[in-house]
Amino acid sequence: MSRILAGLIAGLLFGAGLSISGMINPAKVVGFLNIAGAWDPSLAFVMLGGVIVTAVGYGTVLRRSQPLFEPRFTLPTRRDIDPPLLLGAGLFGIGWGLGGYCPGPALAGIGFGHPETMAFVLSMLAGMVLARQNANFLAHLKWKAEGTV
């Protein structure tokens, strides 16, 4: 129960942050990415605030031996740069620039009932399922120098 409550609190903070920052608006996101147009640099401040608070907070939290409601921390350990990472980030960036939505703001916007938001979210979930179903194949994408593709 405490873990569920923790998820709710973190989700509320995250949703409030996306709403207050303006990131919930796809047109504003595109205005940020459109550096050759009427550039709106606001969203750089979202990243700045988010990264600084997270870096300081993580540094403090990770001095603990374990989190409050779980026996251990679940942190990514991989450090290798592999083709799925680059291909995935590239495809994501194209979709992000096209629609102005990344996963958080799209989900956070569901409550306002725009059909575009619903369409994006359903399509995004389909894309996630598709990638997961092909996870075994996709994970085997390798640099050509390593041999088997």
Add this chain to the structure above:
Amino acid sequence: MNTFTPLASLLGGILIGLSAVALLLLNGRIAGISGITAGLLSFSDKAPDRGWRIAFIVGLVAAPLMLMLLSGDRPDISFVVPLPLTLLAGLLVGFGTVLGNGCTSGHGICGVARLSPRSIIATVVFMAAGIATTFVTQHLIAGG
């Protein structure tokens, strides 16, 4: 067209950071939205951590509505491409974030804050791809 909102955006970023710190302190988890969401999509195995993921998304959806009720202002949400392109964008975002193990939050905020090389590279790649894509849609096609 867009107004420059450095203070509101900084405050929003700080709240997102607090969310990430809270989730690590309480549940020991990274606040990556694509990972939290995709973790709900495996129907085969019985995921024991489904509860907090659903609760996180409930909070994510509820907070902007609560803010609207408190402030009386509906947030500005407008779209730049027609519906078919929105569908394509969603597909690319869903597929790409699962393939690349993260999105703007997991890589861009949490991973960059941890100085993870994978996240730093991913963030550079998706920012560059996003900028290149808006250049094509906003200048080459729309002529703006």
